[in-house]
Amino acid sequence: MTVSTNGSTNGQVLAVKDLSVTFRTEDGRVSAVDNVSFDVADGEVLAVVGESGCGKSVTAMSIAGLLPRTATVGGSVRLDGTELIGADKRTLRSIRGREVAYIFQEPTTSLNPVFTVGHQISEVLRTHIGLNRQAAEARAIELLKLVGIPSAERRISDYPHQLSGGMRQRVMIAMAVACDPKVLIADEPTTALDVTIQAGILDVLRGLRERLGTSIVLITHDLGVVADLADRVAVMYAGRVVETAEVHEIFARPQHPYTVGLLGASPAAGRHAETHRLSEIPGLVPVLSEQPDACTFADRCSRAGETCTTSQPELTAGVHRVACWHPVREAVEV
Numbered sequence: 560m561t562v563s564t565n566g567s568t569n570g571q572v573l574a575v576k577d578l579s580v581t582f583r584t585e586d587g588r589v590s591a592v593d594n595v596s597f598d599v600a601d602g603e604v605l606a607v608v609g610e611s612g613c614g615k616s617v618t619a620m621s622i623a624g625l626l627p628r629t630a631t632v633g634g635s636v637r638l639d640g641t642e643l644i645g646a647d648k649r650t651l652r653s654i655r656g657r658e659v660a661y662i663f664q665e666p667t668t669s670l671n672p673v674f675t676v677g678h679q680i681s682e683v684l685r686t687h688i689g690l691n692r693q694a695a696e697a698r699a700i701e702l703l704k705l706v707g708i709p710s711a712e713r714r715i716s717d718y719p720h721q722l723s724g725g726m727r728q729r730v731m732i733a734m735a736v737a738c739d740p741k742v743l744i745a746d747e748p749t750t751a752l753d754v755t756i757q758a759g760i761l762d763v764l765r766g767l768r769e770r771l772g773t774s775i776v777l778i779t780h781d782l783g784v785v786a787d788l789a790d791r792v793a794v795m796y797a798g799r800v801v802e803t804a805e806v807h808e809i810f811a812r813p814q815h816p817y818t819v820g821l822l823g824a825s826p827a828a829g830r831h832a833e834t835h836r837l838s839e840i841p842g843l844v845p846v847l848s849e850q851p852d853a854c855t856f857a858d859r860c861s862r863a864g865e866t867c868t869t870s871q872p873e874l875t876a877g878v879h880r881v882a883c884w885h886p887v888r889e890a891v892e893v
């Protein structure tokens with residue numbers, strides 16, 4: 560993989576540029592995502608991390624065209640060169656599910672309880688690719704095998720409630736990759752599952768990337784998942800990307816004080832390895848509509864100086880990019 564100086568990669572399949580999302584609410588307009596830019600290369604796994612409410616899901620939903628009508632979206636999301644923001648309904652319909660697929664956290668809510676899993680996968684294949692009933696069923700069996708469901712020929716006639724949570728998540732993944740999407744968005748794909756089952760789902764995702772070359776945008780709170788699967792990481796805070804780098808760089812040399820905090824990294828304290836969860840950082844994520852012209856993390860940051868309270872830092876250029884006036888340059892112990 561070749562990485563250019565502006566952090567973009569050759570063979571990039573997804574290019575998000577200056578993405579902004581606001582929502583109309585009863586209390587006025589609230590901003591959820593502010594000027595977010597990143598690229599995802601062919602077959603690359605980009606992990607998007609950050610505390611709850613930082614805009615990870617809204618960013619992902621903008622890419623998949625899943626935002627509600629109350630949302631106003633600005634900027635650009637290009638999938639293999641095709642602009643998705645402002646695209647007509649027909650373009651979006653042909654792209655959604657086919658070229659960009661979304662795996663939700665909770666498979667039970669996304670599968671229809673009254674149809675067999677075989678029927679649901681076949682429907683995707685018939686609608687999007689126009690396969691006939693027989694071909695769709697044969698392909699559905701192949702897909703169930705691909706995601707590691709044993710006795711796929713028999714399981715295809717099961718209803719969702721007859722499957723365990725882990726198996727239902729595998730079915731969701733099978734449906735998501737049915738049309739061989741270029742980008743798979745996995746929004747906390749293992750959070751709702753037992754720890755023992757999580758590893759199997761990660762294996763499935765790894766296998767998809769290796770066998771099908773699928774690019775994955777992985778939203779997670781789990782640092783173990785990041786370390787296991789991601790090539791690159793984008794750290795979001797208050798609707799912005801505040802740091803992005805290759806995964807080993809993020810763990811070895813985090814530069815944004817927020818990233819350092821999330822990793823639980825400090826010369827004194829080791830990472831919370833027993834849970835692999837992001838560390839708690841004192842204070843709250845600010846509401847974006849109330850943002851002053853300042854670094855949004857300043858209130859919670861031990862390194863904040865005067866500039867941080869009067870001016871918003873932009874992401875630096877390069878491969879390891881950070882938006883901070885006082886980045887951490889010294890080695891930290893993670």
Ligand SMILES: Nc1ncnc2c1ncn2[C@@H]1O[C@H](COP(=O)(O)OP(=O)(O)OP(=O)(O)O)[C@@H](O)[C@H]1O
Nearest residue numbers: 582584589591610611612613614615616617618627
């Ligand atoms: N439909 C909506 N209307 C108004 N505000 C919304 C809507 N959806 C999301 N938001 C707001 O946008 C911000 C970002 O939310 P988002 O769900 O992207 O966060 P997140 O980082 O994915 O959090 P989590 O990890 O909890 O899923 C939050 O402040 C949230 O309240």
